[in-house]
Amino acid sequence: MFLTKNYYGLGTEINLSLQSISEDQDTIFLDETYRLIEKYEDLLTVNRTNSEIMSINRNAGKSFVSVSEITYSILKKSYEASLKNEGFNFTIGPLVKLWKIGFDGANLPRPEQIGAKLDLIDPEQVVFNDKKRAVKLQLTGMEIDLGAIAKGYIADAVKNFWQRSGILSGIINLGGNILLVGSSRHGHGRWQIGVQDPFKIKNLPLGILTDLRDCSVVTSGIYERYLKLNGMFYHHMFDSKTGYPIKNDLSSVTIVSKKSIDADLWSTIAFYNGSKKGLALVEKNPNIGAVFVKNDAGILLSSNLENKFKLLDQQFHLNI
Known part of the structure; x- marks a missing residue:
């Protein structure tokens, strides 16, 4: 069976699941994993006074x-x-x-x-x-913010810890940064991960990524954090050239890669560049897969994911 424990950290809900051998020992192990996450957060956060x-x-x-x-x-x-x-x-x-x-x-x-x-x-x-x-x-008033990369870095560190500890199968979910460890218990060892519908409630997938193994899945979307004011909508991903939230044809981008830190980076890069240029950039890197969800409900897939995506919601359409 799988043992799952929920925690709170990194400003979000954390879910850790692993194939359980001894519930008592595995509970202690998951708590130890959470303490490792806290250690990294203590170093890297900008949402506390000290780090x-x-x-x-x-x-x-x-x-x-x-x-x-x-x-x-x-x-x-x-x-x-x-x-x-x-x-x-x-x-x-x-x-x-x-x-x-x-x-x-x-x-x-x-x-x-x-x-x-x-x-x-x-x-x-x-x-x-x-x-x-x-x-x-160099400049007074400058500030580093690692919010677009820290969770991926930490997820990879957790996976390394699990692998050194002999964990054969598990899921690390750091609030949307999902890292699949080893083989699934089902589907000939392959995992399936839902792609969030950016226009509806959380955990309602518009489609499923299938045939995944030992990889990371990360989504950046306008639905994650936003501000509604005077009839206007402002999301949390900013264009460093304009100072305003990025404006393009995308609602979300989901990245599949070996390492979670790469998925973090590419979810930001792909979203920033919009569907056409973002897809072109992804296609240059065979180790990166992407699902682009457009504002008009169109979906673009990188070529390496075309046979690994199953559409569930017919309100969306694949742009092929």
């Missing part, structure tokens, strides 16, 4: 801050991805804090407030000292 990332942010424009190997590793990965200018930007923190979408005090900032923050969003103003494992933000 290694917050120490860097507080010292923006002042000094270098030495950090742990864990934090330094994810910052270097985030920096390299941000420099590609494909839609992911880990210095977007000032915008996130200004809008506060998904948090208390969510608001529509004035144009001049947004303009002032745009000057602070520049990954080239982040400096690294590899010998001292230290990081400095």
Whole structure:
């Protein structure tokens, strides 16, 4: 049987499931897994007063801050991805804090407030000292935000821990970052994962990804966190060039990849670039699969997922 435990962390509900041998021992193991997640959150969060990332942010424009190997590793990965200018930007923190979408005090900032923050969003103003494992933000007011990559990084760390511990089958779900460990008990060892309908209630799938094995599935969508104000809708994924929520033809993007950190990055990149350009970028990488759900209920699939997707809701249509 499968043993499942629910926790709260990373600002969301966490579900951990594994093929159980001894319920008592497995319960202890899952609690140990949760403590590992808490350890990573303590280092990487920007939603608390104290963390290694917050120490860097507080010292923006002042000094270098030495950090742990864990934090330094994810910052270097985030920096390299941000420099590609494909839609992911880990210095977007000032915008996130200004809008506060998904948090208390969510608001529509004035144009001049947004303009002032745009000057602070520049990954080239982040400096690294590899010998001292230290990081400095060059401009006062700069802020790193790892919300678009941290859960993927942590999910991969959890999977590594499970594999070292001999877990043969399980599911790590960090609030939408799903990582499949080993083989499923059903379907000849293959997993099936639902793709959320972005226009309806949570956990109602529009279709199912099938024939999956030992991979990560991550979705970015406009339905996750948003603000409705004066008849207008503002979601939480921002365009670092305009300072406003990204505007294009997409409601969500679901990415399938080996590592969850790659799925995190690509869900942001693919969403930012819209269905046409986003699909073209995905197709250049054979290790990435994507399901694009458009605002008009059309669905685009990367070629490597065309035989792994089953449509359930006929209100949607496949654009082939």
